[in-house]
Every structure is written in structure tokens, then in C-alpha cells.
Amino acid sequence: MDTALDGAVRVFCERGYHATSIGDLTAAMRLATGSVYKAFRDKHAVFLAAFERYAALRGEQTRAAAARGENGRERLRNVLLSYVEHSQGLEGRRGCIVVGSAVELSAVDPVIRARVTAQLMTNEKFIAGLIREGQADGSIPAHVEADDTARLMICMTQGLRVVGKARLPLDGERLAGVAMKLLA
Amino acid sequence: MDTALDGAVRVFCERGYHATSIGDLTAAMRLATGSVYKAFRDKHAVFLAAFERYAALRGEQTRAAAARGENGRERLRNVLLSYVEHSQGLEGRRGCIVVGSAVELSAVDPVIRARVTAQLMTNEKFIAGLIREGQADGSIPAHVEADDTARLMICMTQGLRVVGKARLPLDGERLAGVAMKLLA
DNA sequence: TTGATTAGGAAACAATCATTCCCTATTATG
């Protein structure tokens, strides 16, 4: 089931919702048409399930990146670096299903829009938390506005996925280095 | 012709390429099916023309925002503020056709991907130019890396459109204030 | 082993899509 969903994630990330036909889905999930409709009510339900799987997987990866830091500042830096890496290469070209949903569906699908905003809020809270951790351990100045900075960083990360999908090269060290100025 | 294209821009921004049917297009352009196909070869050509019109209009607005600044730093700040404003409210909900094209089409349509990357490069060069102007007039420190900073700012602006489309509130003064730290 | 239940697959379905064709006004030209 999860491996089938991974296929759905892949094709939905790459082509988005509307450009992905049931034929594309069955090929990517290695399932026949009838089997897909046995497991899910309709295409929309497959997409929602793929979204959940994507969010869970990416959440793990981001938390793992943060865990590799000794203090708040380093954890945040690792998270930013991780975002840049995931915005590049094959995965970058493939794209992010959260960004794709926000851009393609949030104007016409309230259910998905709510899920997208919830995800963005979760990610933003996570970053704001890292900033506050850094302020508590002394690695980030106390005068930094955690919420505003976190929101701007969310914009950066989402934008990285857009730019990465357009295949512009992204240098993790350089970009993260510049972005860390926001914590001055 | 331009007013018809404005309608196409509106509906393509809001729903993207694939979710916009010819019926949606004819309604937005106030033209019948046959008339659209008299003026354009196919749907793809309409989209490309709408992209060009959007890019021209937004380019004007951005240059106008920059013109209202006394030095490089202020011009850049006005550009960032302008981006935040355009990412909010009705226009923010509607979305950016460049971001939409990058996310929805750049993986499967080389023509549009090339147009998108060209637009991103143009915008990035414009911002890098403003940074260098600021360094020349003394409003921005010379040690700022113009190209890296410009690329990160492009990510920010594209991300603003993603977040704005998901309808998260964006405070221009606060976000621009934080972003200006990148010029320290 | 037999019978029942379920997972999986392929063809058929109605609806919608982009596109073409043809007709009607309207404008411009001689």
C-alpha cells in the first residue's frame, strides 16, 4: 500500500493533479484501474492520501536534519540546507506536492487548501520553535522576531521548490549562508 | 485584444493551465470558441500570449515600485514591499502565472520551462542590479554578495506567491523589514 | 479439499475535453 502510494506521490509531484490521468496513476502505482477504485473512492482521495504520505516522509527528513545540530542555530541551518538539497536534482525537478497543491488547487478546492495551509503552519511553527530554542541556548540573538522570521523562511523554502522545479542551480552552502543573516 | 488577454491571464492565474477549459477561456475572454481559435493556434498559444502579457504588466509595476526609491537600498525595499502586496488579497489569491507555470508545466513542457527560467533570470538580474546600485551609492555594504543574495530573494518572492495563494496573511512592513537584514 | 470472501485486472460507459467546420454579421473597398 505504501509503495503504491509512493508511486502516486511521484507522479502527482511531477505532473500535478489535473495533468495526471488515471492511466498515469495506475502505471505509477503498478495497479489496474479497478484496483485503484477498490482502494480509494476517487482520484481526489488518492491525491489526499498521497499528500499525507508525502507530508509524513518529508516531516521525518526535516526533523532528522534538525537533529544533527548542536544548538538552535545549527539545527535551523541544517533544516535550511536540507530544503535546498531537496529542491535540487531529481527530487527538485520532481517538485513538492505541498507547493503544487497550493498553486494548482487552493483556489478551487477548499479541502486541499485547508490541508495546505495547515501544513504550512506546521512547518512555520517548527522553524519558529528552532529559533526560540536558539534564543534559549544563546546561539540566536534575543531581539530576532521569531514569528516574522519563521514566516519569511517558509516563503524562502517554498520558493526554493518553485525555483528548483524550474531547474535553476541552487548552491546550498551559499544560500544557507546568506539566509542565516536573518538570525543576526 | 489586450483586454481579452487580460481575461485569459486572470483565469490561467487562478486555475492554472490544465484546469482551465476552453469554455472557461471563452467566458473570461468574452469570445466564442471559434474566435479564440481564429486568433490563436491552440490553447497552448493562448497560454503563452497570456504569459507574455502578465510578464510585461508585472515588470512595469515592479520597475515603477523601484523608481519610487532614492537609493539602491530603498528601491530594493520598495520592490520587496510591492511583491508582498501583490501576493496578498484578491491578486494573491489569484496567483502568479510564472509560479503556476513553473510548478504545473516546467516538468513536461520544455518551451514553457525555458520561458519561466528566462523570466526568473530577468527578475534576478534586476534585483542584483539594485543591490549593486546600492553598493555604488553607499546604501548597501560592499561585502554583500549580490548574486547569491539576489537568488535567495527570488526564492523569497516566488515563495510569497505560493504562501499568498494559500491565503496566509502577509504583513509587508514586517516581512520586508526582516528581509532587509540580508543587506547587512 | 471445498466454499466463501476478497484483491486485482480489463473492458465498457458517460461526460468532458480541445479542436474544426461552417454560418452570419460587419467592415472596408472598388
Place this chain on the structure above:
DNA sequence: CATAATAGGGAATGATTGTTTCCTAATCAA
């Protein structure tokens, strides 16, 4: 004024879409 030329509109057309239905094969219980 008459006529050629064009812009615009709407119905018809294949192709493709998402979905349903029916059939086969496999799995588990008794």
C-alpha cells in the same frame, strides 16, 4: 451601391477523461 474580405459565433467531432461494472485468480476458513 455592390462586393469582397474578415471577425466573430455556435454547433458538430474525435479523442480523452474519470468512473463503473464484471470477470478472474488468489487467499483464508471450515
